[in-house]
Amino acid sequence: MDQSQNEVTQLLLDASKGDSEAAERLMPMVYDHLRSMARRHMNKERVDHTLQSTALVHEAYLQLVDQTRVEWQDRAHFFAVASISMRRALVRAAEKRGAKKRGGGQRRVPLEDHLKQGLSSDADVLALNDAMKSLAARDPRLSRVVEMRYFGGMSNDEIAEVLEVNERTIQRDWQLAKVFLLREMSDDQ
Numbered sequence: 001m002d003q004s005q006n007e008v009t010q011l012l013l014d015a016s017k018g019d020s021e022a023a024e025r026l027m028p029m030v031y032d033h034l035r036s037m038a039r040r041h042m043n044k045e046r047v048d049h050t051l052q053s054t055a056l057v058h059e060a061y062l063q064l065v066d067q068t069r070v071e072w073q074d075r076a077h078f079f080a081v082a083s084i085s086m087r088r089a090l091v092r093a094a095e096k097r098g099a100k101k102r103g104g105g106q107r108r109v110p111l112e113d114h115l116k117q118g119l120s121s122d123a124d125v126l127a128l129n130d131a132m133k134s135l136a137a138r139d140p141r142l143s144r145v146v147e148m149r150y151f152g153g154m155s156n157d158e159i160a161e162v163l164e165v166n167e168r169t170i171q172r173d174w175q176l177a178k179v180f181l182l183r184e185m186s187d188d189q
Helices: 003-016 020-043 053-065 075-096 111-117 122-138 140-151 156-163 167-187
Strands: none
Touching: 003 020, 003 075, 020 053, 020 075, 053 075, 075 122, 075 140, 075 156, 122 140, 122 167, 140 156, 140 167, 156 167
16 A cells, blocks of 8 residues: 555544544545546436536535544545445435436336446436345345446455455456346336
8 A cells, every 4th residue: 555545544544533634634635536436427327417526526525524433444445435425426316306216117228238328317327226225135245346346436456455355256246246236127127
């Protein structure tokens, strides 16, 4: 781990203990990475989405540094939770716009296509969210792998580090999760 990663980890630990100065020093160090994560999330959304990546970064960051219950393990753990927070913000935005559950008659696009093209409607976001909830209920680790890889853009080795398993396990988990999500989303059609 290089010095900046160590510094980020220490600032996270201090911020989670209520050190507001640490939280202020942390933001410039993580902002660019959070912004690129938000752009990846937004690239998977429909083109006319009203939420901007900057707003998504700020919403996620405010939730993260407010976490006094979380004992941050390290920088990778922080970014994994940030990705989950961003996904949840996008789901809340879709729900707020009043999208009907299960698509409201809109055409479904399989997860394989989502992985290539992105989510094209609020209904797609909500359907994927429902499938993710089912996956989390069945196997929380698989759900976390999807959140970190698909939504967070993390590499297999970064995910393996956060989850404290080997990289091969993450590769298998990713394959299993995709099969499960594809089946769940096709059942909704």
